[in-house]
Amino acid sequence: MRTIAAMLIAMLLATPAEAQRREPVIDMHIHAYGADNMDGASYVCAPFPAFLPMDPGKGGDGLPGYMKRMFEDPACPNRIAPAKDDADLRARTIAELRRNNVYAIAGGTVANVDRWIADDPVRLMPAISASGPDRLPPPDVLRKRHAEGKLKALMELTFQYRGIAPDDPRMEPYWSLAEALDIPVGIHMGPGPPGTTYFATPGYRAALSDPLLIEPVLVRHPKLRVFIVHAGFPMKDRTMALMAAHPQVYAEFGVLTALYRDSDIWPYLKAFVDAGFEDRILYGSDQMIWPQMIGISIDRIRKTTALTAAQKRKFLYDNAARFLRIDPAGTGVLGQSRWGAPSGK
Numbered sequence: 001m002r003t004i005a006a007m008l009i010a011m012l013l014a015t016p017a018e019a020q021r022r023e024p025v026i027d028m029h030i031h032a033y034g035a036d037n038m039d040g041a042s043y044v045c046a047p048f049p050a051f052l053p054m055d056p057g058k059g060g061d062g063l064p065g066y067m068k069r070m071f072e073d074p075a076c077p078n079r080i081a082p083a084k085d086d087a088d089l090r091a092r093t094i095a096e097l098r099r100n101n102v103y104a105i106a107g108g109t110v111a112n113v114d115r116w117i118a119d120d121p122v123r124l125m126p127a128i129s130a131s132g133p134d135r136l137p138p139p140d141v142l143r144k145r146h147a148e149g150k151l152k153a154l155m156e157l158t159f160q161y162r163g164i165a166p167d168d169p170r171m172e173p174y175w176s177l178a179e180a181l182d183i184p185v186g187i188h189m190g191p192g193p194p195g196t197t198y199f200a201t202p203g204y205r206a207a208l209s210d211p212l213l214i215e216p217v218l219v220r221h222p223k224l225r226v227f228i229v230h231a232g233f234p235m236k237d238r239t240m241a242l243m244a245a246h247p248q249v250y251a252e253f254g255v256l257t258a259l260y261r262d263s264d265i266w267p268y269l270k271a272f273v274d275a276g277f278e279d280r281i282l283y284g285s286d287q288m289i290w291p292q293m294i295g296i297s298i299d300r301i302r303k304t305t306a307l308t309a310a311q312k313r314k315f316l317y318d319n320a321a322r323f324l325r326i327d328p329a330g331t332g333v334l335g336q337s338r339w340g341a342p343s344g345k
């Protein structure tokens, strides 16, 4: 009995040290949500085993039946329940960040972001998100927040859900602002919940996943620092065409590492590595209202044999450190001259 008790004490004592030993991670993409984002929230599968067919004409089991099978009561071995309320969401998300040694860009409304940052100004970096130019705070408000250290990025810009393309003229003042402030922007280009056009966001168009739609914006704003959220999945050829022509662009794999199958994520990610983009792939959990998405996605990356240990380090920390020009864990990665400014020698 004494041995078991001693083992338990040793395990308890080992937990903080274990968190410290974990190599640091930068999560480019978590959401600072509040209760307004949890109305009617349901489960997600990590991963979803399949994207089921919907029969739109089948009375009673058309859309409602599809919604129930996909989200309300999905039959999957590993399903995650949403947080209970605001406080539960913040507390459990921050606990996940600390346990996994993660520093995260947290995007949301001004009020939600300020509330989240108050709880952990070390692990969380403030961003502002919006579903369209009409829902972003005015440029003057953003400029003031930036001056106060409360705006590190515009993330996530989810215009795709409202059918708004990146070169919509209403965005022009914001692209100019992000360029002038020299802050990164993360643009949603990739999948949404299956069927979302019919049950939640009528403007969603798969065609707006095409990263080449950003190209005119890049040309007009050559100093803009863009990362493509969800890496344009599944349009890897078009994403890589954009990255080849515009070496300032990075791809962030977002929801794929938490909720998509091994057969989706690893071949997709590996294609970018094999094409020579291993220094421009970024990790993001896309934690919305399911805090466990952070630990689940990081564990899957640590376990996969699709990437080498060095590639995992780049994906989880080094590339984001270079892109954001920060090194919150003090690894010294920015001092390496290979990718940064000339060393002067």
Ligand SMILES: [Zn+2]
Binding pocket: 029, 031, 156, 286
């Ligand atoms: Zn997101």
